[in-house]
Amino acid sequence: MHRLFAALALLWLAQAGASVGLLDFTADEKARIASHGPWPPVQTADVANALASQAAAVAYGRQLFTDRRLSADGRASCASCHVPALAFQDGQAVPRLRDGLPASPRNTPSLLDSAQRRWLGWGGDHDSLWAASLAPLLAANEMGHSVASLAARVRATPALARGYQRALGPLPASDEALAVDLAKALAAYQATLVSPRTAFDDFRDALLRGDTQAAAGYPLAAQRGLRLFIGEGRCSVCHAGPAFTNGEFADIGVPFFVPGGVDPGRHAGLKALLASPYNRLGPFAAADDPRAVATRHVLVEHRHFGEFRVPGLRGLVQTSPYMHDGSLATLDAVVRHYSELNEDRLHADGERILRPLKLQPADSADLLAFLRSLSR
Ligand code: HEC
Ligand code: HEC
Structure with a gap:
């Protein structure tokens, strides 16, 4: 029945x-x-970023992510474009910061699940989340710092310097080492963002x-x-x-x-990746990084022109x-x-x-x- x-x-x-x-x-x-x-x-933990497994570094990264003092003019933080309430993107075709001018010809990606990406950026300019986090700090149209000005800003801002010391210990003498640590703390935080x-x-x-x-x-x-x-x-x-x-x-x-040309996509991304001192083969790379092999074997070929991730x-x-x-x-x-x-x-x-x-x-x-x- x-x-x-x-x-x-x-x-x-x-x-x-x-x-x-x-x-x-x-x-x-x-x-x-x-x-x-x-x-x-x-x-799986990324061996390229030893800070990713440290709760204190994650907390410092979270603090840095929304701190406008990390930009040269004090007007933008990572969260200006990667808005937490908007799935860590900005809802715009391309980001507009200062006075409404496009800050990039590319759409701001969501940072959810970004720790799982093998290559970062639409053209794959980076092979790690930390290198992709250092780039905006140093990009003229994003946070606008140099390594020296970024390090000086952190050393001179008590909240940022103390945050570093609490999370990671004494400030390193080298400006570049300090900048890399900031990027790694930012990446440690972003690695916790899962959809x-x-x-x-x-x-x-x-x-x-x-x-x-x-x-x-x-x-x-x-x-x-x-x-x-x-x-x-x-x-x-x-x-x-x-x-x-x-x-x-x-x-x-x-x-x-x-405007004014073409975006070569992966073709330019590969060139930038291979030239970067912050890739998995460079001086800041971890020993025995299983993911370095992919970077070692990429080739810039004509077919990559106009390819996007x-x-x-x-x-x-x-x-x-x-x-x-x-x-x-x-x-x-x-x-x-x-x-x-x-x-x-x-x-x-x-x-x-x-x-x-x-x-x-x-x-x-x-x-x-x-x-x-x-x-x-
Ligand atoms: C002006 C807006 C803007 C700001 C400020 C900004 N970003 Fe981005 N972000 C972008 C855009 C646009 C891209 C895509 C870039 C590309 O493909 O070349 C991007 C890409 C990324 C990526 C790669 C994501 C992926 O899936 O490939 C990461 C990681 C990232 N940003 C982290 C940060 C961090 C950390 C900060 C602060 C230090 C920051 N961004 C500041 C606009 C911004
Ligand atoms: C040959 C590989 C390939 C195939 C097959 C493919 N896609 Fe895509 N898809 C891409 C690429 C690459 C992009 C980004 C292109 C760009 O931005 O220029 C994309 C973008 C997208 C986006 C936009 C996502 C965003 O966040 O901007 C959606 C949605 C999408 N694809 C859905 C689909 C669907 C549905 C199909 C099947 C009908 C499909 N794709 C087939 C490679 C592919």
């Missing part, structure tokens, strides 16, 4: 086009879905343990969008793994013109606008981009994987429902 009721109820739901139920995912699809978790992931679990994570876990009832709580539209994402859409080729990025770079046909897709609802230049205002516009893709704009790598998806409105809506389910 009960079974009959259940069958009737299912029939009714199916006929009403109801939004609950569970698609019949194949074993292969389930394996692909499983690869996008678990969340939060187990975080929350989402409806997708609950679905993935329920599907894996065979709890069909719990899995069916995930909207059907999101399930269909997920099937498209890991299947026909080929999105997961690049947006792979628990953070929905393979950590590498690609050209998906977003124009790379900027594959962004993670968690928390998207909070991080509009999208793309390296913030040129797409909404997720609808992103889905339209992939649907209508201009193949002439892609170079060889993109072309191999991407093709215009020519989505029907219902498919676009499903893909959007899935993308939104990656946010809480």
Whole structure:
């Protein structure tokens, strides 16, 4: 009797086009879905930053992150652009600080999950979170310090100097060593910023343990969008793994013109990385750093021109606008981009994987429902 009721109820739901139920995912699809978790992931310590495991350094980094005295003119802190209440980005296409002029031609990325990134910055200018944290301190259009002026500021500001001593001990004599320690404390704090679990994570876990009832709580539209994402859409080729990025770079046909020229993306990023004294091969590198091998083996090749880092897709609802230049205002516009893709704009790598998806409105809506389910 009960079974009959259940069958009737299912029939009714199916006929009403109801939004609950569970698609019949194949074993292969389930394996692909499983690869996008678990969340939060187990975080392995970065040997490049010995401070990352020290609670006192994390606390000092948190203090530094919002302190405007770390900028030369005292007007900007990291949090001016990486706003904690906005998932550590700024909601603008490109950051505007002093008098509304663009401070960068690039969109401010969220810092959530940044400790998991292999390369940092849209062009991969850095190979560690601490090096990516030192750069804005020394960038003329961001915090605007030199190593000497930064160190002098910390030595002369009691709250900053005392904070250092409390967390890390006596101030080092070398200005550069002090600047590197500030960056490492900032990185130690940022490594604690992990995005929350989402409806997708609950679905993935329920599907894996065979709890069909719990899995069916995930909207059907999101399930269909997920099937498209890991299947026909080929999105997961690049947006792979628990953070929905393979950590590498690609050209998906977003124009790379900027006022007065072009943004070379990964091509310039690689040159900057290899020239930086703060990379994993430089004088500040840790001994036996297993991640140094990647930096040792990168090559600057022409194909990297116009490639940008594959962004993670968690928390998207909070991080509009999208793309390296913030040129797409909404997720609808992103889905339209992939649907209508201009193949002439892609170079060889993109072309191999991407093709215009020519989505029907219902498919676009499903893909959007899935993308939104990656946010809480
Ligand atoms: C003027 C706005 C601005 C300020 C101030 C700023 N940032 Fe950023 N941040 C950006 C932009 C824009 C990028 C992307 C840069 C690029 O791709 O070249 C970025 C990138 C980063 C990244 C790389 C993230 C990733 O996922 O690749 C880290 C880490 C970072 N910033 C940390 C900091 C810290 C720490 C401070 C303070 C010392 C700071 N930022 C100050 C705008 C800003
Ligand atoms: C060839 C690798 C590749 C494939 C395949 C791919 N993407 Fe992307 N995706 C990228 C790159 C690279 C960017 C950033 C491009 C830029 O800023 O110029 C991006 C950006 C995005 C963004 C914007 C994120 C942000 O924070 O700005 C979303 C959303 C997105 N992709 C979703 C998808 C979906 C959905 C699919 C499948 C239809 C897909 N991607 C397929 C590489 C890829």
